[in-house]
Amino acid sequence: MVTAVLIGAGARGKDTYGKWIAAHTDRARLVALAEPSEARREACAAEHRIEPGYRFSSGEELLDRPRLADACIVATQDRDHTAPALAAMAKGYQVLLEKPMAPTEEECRLMAEAAREAGVELRVCHVLRYTPFFSAIKRCLDSGAIGAVATIQLSENVGYWHFAHSFVRGNWRRARDSNPLILAKSCHDMDILAWLADSPARSVQSSGSLSFYRPEKAPPGAPERCLAGCPRSGDCPWEATRLYLHGTPLLQSYRDSPVPALRLLARAATSPLIRGRVDWREWPASVISDDPSPEARLEALRTGPYGRCVFRCDNDVVDRQTLGLSFENGVEASFCLHGFSFEEARRIRVDGSKGSLEGRFGLSGSLLVLHEHRSGRRRTLLRRADLGGHGGGDAGLMDAFFSSVEARKAGRSPAEPRTSAEVSLASHRICFAAERSRLEGRSVRLDEPKA
Numbered sequence: 001m002v003t004a005v006l007i008g009a010g011a012r013g014k015d016t017y018g019k020w021i022a023a024h025t026d027r028a029r030l031v032a033l034a035e036p037s038e039a040r041r042e043a044c045a046a047e048h049r050i051e052p053g054y055r056f057s058s059g060e061e062l063l064d065r066p067r068l069a070d071a072c073i074v075a076t077q078d079r080d081h082t083a084p085a086l087a088a089m090a091k092g093y094q095v096l097l098e099k100p101m102a103p104t105e106e107e108c109r110l111m112a113e114a115a116r117e118a119g120v121e122l123r124v125c126h127v128l129r130y131t132p133f134f135s136a137i138k139r140c141l142d143s144g145a146i147g148a149v150a151t152i153q154l155s156e157n158v159g160y161w162h163f164a165h166s167f168v169r170g171n172w173r174r175a176r177d178s179n180p181l182i183l184a185k186s187c188h189d190m191d192i193l194a195w196l197a198d199s200p201a202r203s204v205q206s207s208g209s210l211s212f213y214r215p216e217k218a219p220p221g222a223p224e225r226c227l228a229g230c231p232r233s234g235d236c237p238w239e240a241t242r243l244y245l246h247g248t249p250l251l252q253s254y255r256d257s258p259v260p261a262l263r264l265l266a267r268a269a270t271s272p273l274i275r276g277r278v279d280w281r282e283w284p285a286s287v288i289s290d291d292p293s294p295e296a297r298l299e300a301l302r303t304g305p306y307g308r309c310v311f312r313c314d315n316d317v318v319d320r321q322t323l324g325l326s327f328e329n330g331v332e333a334s335f336c337l338h339g340f341s342f343e344e345a346r347r348i349r350v351d352g353s354k355g356s357l358e359g360r361f362g363l364s365g366s367l368l369v370l371h372e373h374r375s376g377r378r379r380t381l382l383r384r385a386d387l388g389g390h391g392g393g394d395a396g397l398m399d400a401f402f403s404s405v406e407a408r409k410a411g412r413s414p415a416e417p418r419t420s421a422e423v424s425l426a427s428h429r430i431c432f433a434a435e436r437s438r439l440e441g442r443s444v445r446l447d448e449p450k451a
């Protein structure tokens with residue numbers, strides 16, 4: 001049994017990692033938590049039956065105490081990772097740290113060094129590594145099935161509604177409060193590209209801009225908020241009640257699901273008979289109000305950030321970005337990230353001397369196909385419908401982290417981890433270099449001295 005403390009009981013801490021722990025009481029137990037929001041703190045404490053003396057209103061208070069458990073999960077917002085992670089490692093906790101590690105390379109480096117010095121695990125939540133989909137790609141490349149890898153093309157097609165939720169109206173809309181988009185959203189993708197290329201990155205070239213979600217693109221007469229009598233609410237894809245009351249755009253993404261019931265649900269979500277009657281309370285509706293009732297959510301849309309017109313927010317992160325990435329071993333990769341997609345899905349293509357891999361990894365399922373050059377055969381390596389939870393990555397990460405802590409606790413050596421703080425540092429460095437390239441309009445070498 002591994003015991004854990006949680007710092008930050010928000011969408012990730014409470015609703016993802018907390019839920020996994022609650023579903024695995026034979027392996028894990030949450031014994032203390034820190035969360036400033038009383039509603040979230042008490043709800044999470046009640047779910048895990050945490051004693052009143054172990055419910056803290058800040059990570060600082062919790063980490064002031066002698067070590068209370070084997071592991072510490074740090075799931076605070078992007079700019080609040082470094083201090084609790086360092087304090088937890090100094091206390092001897094094994095640490096599971098949300099991505100991105102930190103907003104600066106120096107802080108990332110500091111954390112990786114601290115883990116090494118304290119002899120503890122610092123596992124960054126690069127959930128994609130633990131998905132059946134990306135694991136199958138890695139296995140296929142390692143088996144030599146496509147020969148020598150030459151190129152990787154990866155695109156992250158963020159659904160137009162998800163992008164508006166997180167990067168226009170929501171928590172990651174301003175770089176100074178969170179991070180540049182390439183770090184906030186795509187440190188996962190840089191981690192995956194480096195893992196699949198199996199080589200350190202040499203140089204990166206990037207461009208991108210915030211060209212669409214801007215005030216001058218607002219339709220004539222659009223007010224500040226959707227519910228303030230917008231004349232375009234009938235035909236605007238971002239109209240707030242569609243997503244936050246009824247979940248319509250998210251449900252529509254299931255139209256291509258391999259699960260017939262989900263395809264039906266997607267059809268129902270667009271049918272005029274049912275549309276507007278669904279009471280959607282899951283993410284992202286769960287984020288806008290601690291009270292899940294439709295009345296409370298409507299009030300949140302009238303007064304809070306998520307009811308704003310997408311063209312009238314205070315966002316500054318880019319809404320499109322591309323990257324060209326060269327690796328030391330000669331692999332060339334391209335990456336495209338944008339917030340205009342009909343589907344919430346990554347698409348990938350890996351071409352090698354003996355074959356090619358083509359894949360789609362999305363909200364409504366994943367598909368991976370191998371094309372063999374010599375035989376001309378085409379084989380489906382994977383077709384799955386993993387609902388939510390990052391295509392099985394959230395659960396895979398928790399399983400791997402808790403197994404590793406359990407092994408350490410029992411004096412066994414943990415299974416070879418899929419990643420380490422050093423590896424995460426290396427992929428975060430690609431993001432910092434890419435942002436530098438975008439801002440300075442030039443190719444950036446990973447080994448160049450910082451200005």
Ligand SMILES: NC(=O)c1ccc[n+]([C@@H]2O[C@H](COP(=O)([O-])OP(=O)(O)OC[C@H]3O[C@@H](n4cnc5c(N)ncnc54)[C@H](O)[C@@H]3O)[C@@H](O)[C@H]2O)c1
Pocket residue numbers: 007008009010011012013034035036037040057058059060075076077078079080098099100125126127171184390
């Ligand atoms: N691994 C992934 O795929 C993935 C996906 C989404 C988000 N994230 C990352 O997870 C992190 C958390 O995201 P979220 O959506 O859960 O955010 P959130 O805002 O829902 O949760 C953060 C919580 O931390 C709490 N908090 C603030 N200050 C605190 C303090 N001093 N001590 C303790 N708690 C404090 C907040 O009240 C909030 O409840 C972010 O860094 C985000 O980028 C990772």
